[in-house]
Amino acid sequence: MHIVVCIKQVPDSAQIRVHPVTNTIMRQGVPTIINPYDLFALEEALRLRDRLGGEVTVLTMGPPMAEDSLRKALTFGADRAVLLTDRFFAGSDTLATSYALSSAIKKIGETWGPVGIVFAGKQTIDGDTAQVGPGIATRMGFNQLTYVAAICDVDTEKGIVEVERRAEGGVQVLQTKLPVLITMLEGSNEMRRGSLTSALRAANAEITTWNAEAAGVPDVQSCGLRGSPTVVKRVFAPTPRAERAEEIGKPGMSFEELADAAMDEIFARHPTVEADLREFAAGQQEEWR
């Protein structure tokens, strides 16, 4: 089966700094990584391929330097990488992103064989909307399986997939037909180490690079800023709270005295916490009887 995995290159957010005066994000020198959630999608795709045969194509839309992430994905064992890059894509919101990606996935299918499963991450760590997966599924008319914790069964003969999906208050066991779009939940698997052979292959691999035209994007007006219904009007820093915490206790107090002082302060300041706790304690005592 032919599987496509969508990965996004994101700034390593642990290292992002905000300029104190201009409130802009200082990206210079911030290293980029594959969106961590996408690694679960990639690993799941590789496992399916190893089990069922077929190929894994990784796809990213981004600036030319996003090639780094694709090369990394090849190191882990992906068979092929496609970079979608064009100034028409700049400034895409999720609607425009899913439009460009789904056009490219169609083209990938036409070029290297029909796509049975598209994988995406649960969400990214920068945009963090979780909207691109459902967007791709809707545009391609694929059955949509989000927050998948486990893939129980894939029957390529019958074209049936069975998964466990995280839902509110429980797990849904769903069965649907191929082709599907799956977003993987974090922690559902552990990324393999790349083998030496894949690393060597990845270093020299040719990465297919498509602009909008090469990817067969039907309408560039639906891409990038022009194709984005959302408009970012303002970016600003949160207002800090005026007062700092009041420190409880005096020097030399024992821990018992500190704890008592804290409790008194909580009860004095909050209108209902003490009453709630007494009610809870009384209920507990009832239970013991």
Place this chain on the structure above:
Amino acid sequence: MTDAPQKKPQPAGGRAGMRKELPEHFKAYRHVWVFIEYEHGAIHPVSLELLGEGRKLADKLGVELAGLLVGGDREELLAAAGECWEHGADLTYLIADPILEHYRNQPYTKALTDLVNTFKPEILLLGATTLGRDLAGSVATTLATGLTADCTELAIDDERSLAATRPTFGGSLLCTIHTLNFRPQMATVRPRVMAMPQREAGRTGRVVEHPLDMREEDIVTKVLRFIADRDSNEVQLAYADIVVAGGLGLRSAENFQLVKDLARVLGAEYGGSRPLVQKGWITSDRQIGQTGKTIRPKLYIAAGISGAIQHRVGVEGADMILAINTDPNAPILDFAHLAIVADALEVLPALTRAFSRRLSVNRLAG
């Protein structure tokens, strides 16, 4: 390339939608809608929180507030409609069909997009739950409109547009996003971010029923089973009145027991900062913060947590925050209300003793 916020809009050849030029056919779109998440016989609290927020937007716009109820059992949905009115809705749109008994993307997307195309709302809000996030992306894509995720503030600007503010880059900045020239303007909001509105008993409204117009054979995805969580701290943590949490300052998984001990005496839920999940000291459903749960308890006790911005955004809705930290300069002291500057490994057991003493002494006396 896709991170537009910090770029200035280009005047020529740039984003078409930077100025408001609402196409004629969208001008008839009116009223504020909230998708009511109704599952397993109950409304998800986030939907009621959104009705509270939606009420304010509708009043500002001078329009009506509607709740959308879709599900399998008509009688149950009618009862839920009453709950919507009591939380501020003027009317409820209702689609009852056995096909909608359990959530599935395809029929729910059809139900919502049909309602939107028929009745034309200007704003549509959904909870950012696993269900809401699965649904919102499909609905927005089908309608080809804008969707702003995980908003923390919703307002109406001078041009009658929805100004949806959301945290970016882990909460270190906020951005305000508009959908100027498409309708409806869609947004999701995480549970507990908005306050629960006061329930107004006896408040009533109207019901507008609509057919689904779909057959089970048309739906490809089947729900084979639903395995309910045994102890669903998903909801419990977000809605707990008291939460006790620990951070790396506790130094070991064993010491985390001190947090659980205090939580037990207080009838509280317990949680922690993200590194504890990564170290495996707690499960991920107990992580508090930007990428975990947002909590809004009456009392939040944070022991050995520094108060990084990603943690802060998840706890700021608490009535009262008590920080226990050895460092008087820890960032958490900038937003906590009370602080004990001392070793949490000593303070936590002392608090456990103090509370159990106080609560039981008075119990005997009274």
